[in-house]
Amino acid sequence: xxxxxxxxxxxxxxxxxxxxxxxxxxxxxxxxxxxxxxxxxxxxxxxxxxxxxxxxxxxxxxxxxxxxxxxxxxxxxxxxxxxxxxxxxxxxxxxxxxxxxxxxxxxxxxxxxxxxxxxxxxxxxxxxxxxxxxxxxxxxxxxxxxxxxxxxxxxxxxxxxxxxxxxxxxxxxxxxxxxxxxxxxxxxxxxxxxxxxxxxxxxxxxxxxxxxxxxxxxxxxxxxxxxxxxxxxxxxxxxxxxxxxxxxxxxxxxxxxxxxx
Amino acid sequence: xxxxxxxxxxxxxxxxxxxxxxxxxxxxxxxxxxxxxxxxxxxxxxxxxxxxxxxxxxxxxxxxxxxxxxxxxxxxxxxxxxxxxxxxxxxxxxxxxxxxxxxxxxxxxxxxxxxxxxxxxxxxxxxxxxxxxxxxxxxxxxxxxxxxxxxxxxxxxxxxxxxxxxxxxxxxxxxxxxxxxxxxxxxxxxxxxxxxxxxxxxxxxxxxxxxxxxxxxxxxxxxxxxxxxxxxxxxxxxxxxxxxxxxxxxxxxxxxxxxxx
DNA sequence: GAGTGGTCTAGACCACCCA
DNA sequence: GGGTGGTCTAGACCACTCC
Numbered sequence: 001x002x003x004x005x006x007x008x009x010x011x012x013x014x015x016x017x018x019x020x021x022x023x024x025x026x027x028x029x030x031x032x033x034x035x036x037x038x039x040x041x042x043x044x045x046x047x048x049x050x051x052x053x054x055x056x057x058x059x060x061x062x063x064x065x066x067x068x069x070x071x072x073x074x075x076x077x078x079x080x081x082x083x084x085x086x087x088x089x090x091x092x093x094x095x096x097x098x099x100x101x102x103x104x105x106x107x108x109x110x111x112x113x114x115x116x117x118x119x120x121x122x123x124x125x126x127x128x129x130x131x132x133x134x135x136x137x138x139x140x141x142x143x144x145x146x147x148x149x150x151x152x153x154x155x156x157x158x159x160x161x162x163x164x165x166x167x168x169x170x171x172x173x174x175x176x177x178x179x180x181x182x183x184x185x186x187x188x189x190x191x192x193x194x195x196x197x198x199x200x201x202x203x204x205x206x207x208x209x210x211x212x213x214x215x216x217x218x219x220x221x222x223x224x225x226x227x228x229x230x231x232x233x234x235x236x237x238x239x240x241x242x243x244x245x246x247x248x249x250x251x252x253x254x255x256x257x258x259x260x261x
Numbered sequence: 262x263x264x265x266x267x268x269x270x271x272x273x274x275x276x277x278x279x280x281x282x283x284x285x286x287x288x289x290x291x292x293x294x295x296x297x298x299x300x301x302x303x304x305x306x307x308x309x310x311x312x313x314x315x316x317x318x319x320x321x322x323x324x325x326x327x328x329x330x331x332x333x334x335x336x337x338x339x340x341x342x343x344x345x346x347x348x349x350x351x352x353x354x355x356x357x358x359x360x361x362x363x364x365x366x367x368x369x370x371x372x373x374x375x376x377x378x379x380x381x382x383x384x385x386x387x388x389x390x391x392x393x394x395x396x397x398x399x400x401x402x403x404x405x406x407x408x409x410x411x412x413x414x415x416x417x418x419x420x421x422x423x424x425x426x427x428x429x430x431x432x433x434x435x436x437x438x439x440x441x442x443x444x445x446x447x448x449x450x451x452x453x454x455x456x457x458x459x460x461x462x463x464x465x466x467x468x469x470x471x472x473x474x475x476x477x478x479x480x481x482x483x484x485x486x487x488x489x490x491x492x493x494x495x496x497x498x499x500x501x502x503x504x505x506x507x508x509x510x511x512x513x514x515x516x517x518x519x520x521x522x
Numbered sequence: 523g524a525g526t527g528g529t530c531t532a533g534a535c536c537a538c539c540c541a
Numbered sequence: 542g543g544g545t546g547g548t549c550t551a552g553a554c555c556a557c558t559c560c
Contacts, residue, residue, distance in 0.1 A: 016547075016548060016549095017548080017549080018548075018549085023472075026472065042525080042526065042527085043526080043527070044525080044526080052549080052550085053549060053550045053551065053552090054550090054551085054552095055316075055548090055549065055550075055551090056548080056549060056550080058527090058528095059548080059549090061527095062323070066327045066469070066482065066483075067469050067470075067471075067472075068468060068469040072526095072527060072528090073526090073527080073557090073558085074526075074527050074528070074556070074557050074558080075525080075526050075527065075528095075556070075557030075558035075559080076525095076526065076527080076557080076558060076559085077525095077526060077527075077558095078526095078527080091517065091519050091520075092519070092520060092522070093519075094519060094521060095520060095521060095522040096521060096522050097522065187521075197521035198521055199518055199519060199520055199521050200518070200519040200521060201516065201517070201518055201519075202516065202517045202518075202519060203514055203515070203516050204465065204514065204515040204516070204517070205510065205513075205514055205515075206467035206485050206486070206487055206510035207329060207485065207510060207511070208327070208328050208329040208483055208484075208485065209328075210328075211284075211287065211328075221327070222327075222469055223469075224467050224468065224469065224485035224510070225467070226465075226467055230519075232521070249466065249467035249468060249485070250468070252466075253464055253465065253466055254464070254465040254466075255462065255463065255464050255465070256352065256462070256463045256465070256517045256519070257460055257461070257462055257463075258352050258353070258354075258355060258460060258461040258462075258463060258491075258517070259352075259353060259356055259460055260355060260356065260357060260448075260458035260459055260460050260461060260493070261353070261356040261357050261358065277528075277529060277530090278529080278530075279529075279530085303544080303545065303546085304545080304546070305544080305545080313530080313531085314530060314531045314532065314533090315531090315532085315533095316529090316530065316531075316532090317529080317530060317531080319546090319547090320529080320530090322546095333545095333546060333547090334538090334539085334545090334546080335537070335538050335539080335545075335546050335547070336537075336538030336539035336540080336544080336545050336546065337538080337539060337540085337544095337545065337546080338539095338544090338545060338546075339545095339546080
C-alpha cells in the first residue's frame with residue numbers, strides 16, 4: 001500500500017462494508033490522492049488492510065468500476081481511469097462553408113485537431129424504412145431507404161458508429177449509395193442534386209451502451225454513450241436524411257448555440 | 262419460471278457462465294419476451310435452472326443492472342426497468358417569447374405537458390468564482406459570484422439539479438439573490454436590468470453520476486446523467502450567467518436545431 | 523514463478539416485502 | 542412465515558502480465 005493511506009472501517013456505521021471501502025477509494029480519487037492512471041491497491045493488499053474476504057473487496061472495486069472511476073486490467077491491476085482527449089462538436093459543424101473544402105465533416109475536423117481520422121465497417125444496403133425512420137423522413141414503411149452504416153476512429157480508437165438513412169427515391173444509383181460518397185460527403189452530394197440544405201434537427205439521449213455498441217466502440221465498463229439522431233431538412237422543409245449515431249461519451253463534448261431571440 | 266423459457270448453458274463456449282446467463286436474460290428483454298416492469302426469475306429459480314451457485318447468478322444479474330436493463334427491489338424481486346416519460350427540451354426553450362407569460366421555463370413547460378413541477382433545495386450564496394466559472398464569465402477568481410442552486414422535480418420525482426453563477430457585481434442586492442427570483446425567472450430579471458439576452462451556449466457531456474448526484478436524483482444503478490453547462494450572452498457579447506446542470510438521462514431528450522447556412 | 527485479476531462454489535445470516 | 546434480494550466468508554482453480 002505504501003503511498004496511499006486509507007481510513008479504517010467504521011464498526012458503528014450500518015453502511016455495508018464494501019460500500020465503506022468503495023467510499024474510501026472514491027474519496028482518494030476525488031481528493032487527488034490517487035491520480036489518473038495510478039494503480040489502486042491490489043485486492044490482496046486491501047484484504048489485509050481491512051481484514052475482510054476477497055469478495056467484499058471485489059464488490060467494492062465493482063462499485064467504482066460501474067461508476068466509471070476505475071478500470072481493471074487482467075494480470076496487471078486496477079487503475080484510476082484516465083480520460084482521453086475529447087472532441088468538441090460545435091453547432092456549426094455541418095455548415096456549408098465547412099463542406100466546401102471537399103472533406104467530410106469528421107475528416108476535416110479530426111485533422112484540424114491534429115488527429116488521424118479513419119472510417120471502417122462501411123456497409124450499404126437498401127431496406128424498407130423502419131417506423132421511426134419512416135416518420136422522420138415522412139415516408140411509409142413501404143418505402144425504401146438507402147442505409148449507410150460506418151464506424152469512425154481517431155488515431156485508431158473507435159469513437160462513433162453512425163447509420164444514415166436516405167430515401168431510396170433520392171439516392172438509388174447515385175454516389176450516395178457507394179461506399180465512397182466522394183469529396184464533401186453525402187451532404188455535398190445532396191446539394192449537388194439540388195437539395196439545398198437549410199437546417200438539421202438533432203435529438204440527443206444518453207444511456208448505457210448495448211452489448212454490441214460496447215464492443216464496437218471498445219468501451220470500458222461504466223462509460224455511457226450519446227445517442228444522437230439528426231435529421232437534415234431542405235429549404236423546402238423536406239427531410240432528406242436521418243443519421244443515427246452512437247458516440248462514446250468520453251470522446252465527445254457537444255456544444256450548441258441557442259437563440260434568446 | 263413458468264412463462265419464460267431460457268436456453269441451457271453452452272458447455273463448449275469459453276464465455277463465462279455468468280455472462281452466458283446475462284446474455285440469455287438480455288436476449289429475453291430485447292426480444293420482448295420480458296416486458297417493462299416484468300419480474301425476472303428469482304435467484305433461486307435461476308440457480309435451479311442452470312445448476313450453478315448463487316454468486317454466479319448474482320454476477321449475471323449485476324451485469325444487467327449495470328447496463329441499466331433491470332432494477333432489483335429488496336424483498337420483491339428483480340424487474341425489467343420501465344422507462345418513465347421523458348421531457349423533451351427544444352432549442353428555443355429559453356426564447357424571450359416563452360418568458361413573457363411570467364413563468365420560468367421549467368414551470369411553464371412542465372405544466373404545458375400536464376406534469377406537476379416543483380423546485381426545492383434552493384440555496385443562495387456568494388462565493389469567489391471557481392476557475393472554470395471565472396473563465397466562462399470572463400472574471401478572475403478574485404471576483405465574486407452569486408450562486409443559486411436548486412433541484413427540479415416533476416410529479417415529485419427529481420429530474421435535475423442546477424447551479425447558476427451570476428457575477429455578484431450584477432446580481433448582489435437584486436431579486437436574483439433571493440430564493441424566489443420572481444415571475445419569469447432570472448433571465449427576465451436580467452433583461453429588466455438592461456442586459457438584453459442574445460444567445461446561449463450549451464455544452465453537453467454524458468457520464469455516470471457522482472455519489473451525491475445519484476442520491477439527489479434518486480437514480481437507479483446504470484442510469485447516466487447529462488451534464489449541461491449553459492452560458493448566457495448579451496447582445497454586447499457579455500457573459501452574464503453560467504448555469505451548470507446535471508439531469509437524469511432517462512428523464513430527458515435534448516433537441517437542437519443546427520444551421521446548414 | 524510470483525503477483526495480479528477472473529470465475530466459481532457452498533455455505534451463512536440478515537433485512538425487506540407480502541400474504 | 543416464506544420468499545426475496547443484500548451482505549459476507551473461506552476457500553478453489555484459472556488466465557494474464559511481468560520479470
